[in-house]
Amino acid sequence: MVSFFYDPFKMGLVIVSLLLSLGLFIVLKKYKQLSFKKKLGIMYAHMFTLIFPFVFFALFQGCQAMFNNCSQLGKILTMLGITALISLVFGVFLGPLIYIKRFEKKSIKTDNAAKHWIHNFVKKHAIKLKIENPQIQILNEAKPQAFSIKYVKSQIFITLGLIDLLNRKEIEAVLLHELGHIKNRSSLYKFSVNLFKLVSPLASFSTFHKELSKEEHLADAFAIHIQKTNKNIISAKRKMNAFFKFSRSVS
Numbered sequence: 001m002v003s004f005f006y007d008p009f010k011m012g013l014v015i016v017s018l019l020l021s022l023g024l025f026i027v028l029k030k031y032k033q034l035s036f037k038k039k040l041g042i043m044y045a046h047m048f049t050l051i052f053p054f055v056f057f058a059l060f061q062g063c064q065a066m067f068n069n070c071s072q073l074g075k076i077l078t079m080l081g082i083t084a085l086i087s088l089v090f091g092v093f094l095g096p097l098i099y100i101k102r103f104e105k106k107s108i109k110t111d112n113a114a115k116h117w118i119h120n121f122v123k124k125h126a127i128k129l130k131i132e133n134p135q136i137q138i139l140n141e142a143k144p145q146a147f148s149i150k151y152v153k154s155q156i157f158i159t160l161g162l163i164d165l166l167n168r169k170e171i172e173a174v175l176l177h178e179l180g181h182i183k184n185r186s187s188l189y190k191f192s193v194n195l196f197k198l199v200s201p202l203a204s205f206s207t208f209h210k211e212l213s214k215e216e217h218l219a220d221a222f223a224i225h226i227q228k229t230n231k232n233i234i235s236a237k238r239k240m241n242a243f244f245k246f247s248r249s250v251s
């Protein structure tokens, strides 16, 4: 334990990685006009450099416990390589997948009637938009919620509570809103922001709010454009807000 913290090279690496992580975070916070792609890249780099020191420390402790001469250059380089690989896998691939799996687990597998028309509706509009047909996941939850994720494949999640609460036109408005997100690629951005909040302790200080509300506005505008009325998206939101107000007042 002590040898790790007194080694200037190893401690240097840890500090540089953490400083880099902090620096990337500041860039993300300061340069709000950066493109969507650049922001995502910075966000993942931030997560990578944040995970890196912890993996490196754990590997070093493991090596030391087994061999006791882990400060040789060759061994350190090997450990650095393995650390980079593990951090990459966790930061960029495994993390998001675990996050999505959490939702997929709650999804209902049966092919009921509600799922049927929802599938057809989404498929029809995906073809019109020339985007990949998103998978529909119906979550067994009372809370009326809908969101979309685009990671490897695109998926729209809606809860049974939402299907129960809204009429057909309103559900269609919500589905179009989510399709709007997928089309604008904001679902990947929203998803990454949520993941970022989960992984990074710094995320609570950041302000994504403004951009996200702009994305919401665009997704609404898309639903209104297709339905040629704002009636359904407005009444859907009103019903959902009323539900959350009510559940807050009873809990």
Ligand SMILES: [Zn+2]
Pocket: 177, 181, 215, 216, 219
């Ligand atoms: Zn939205």
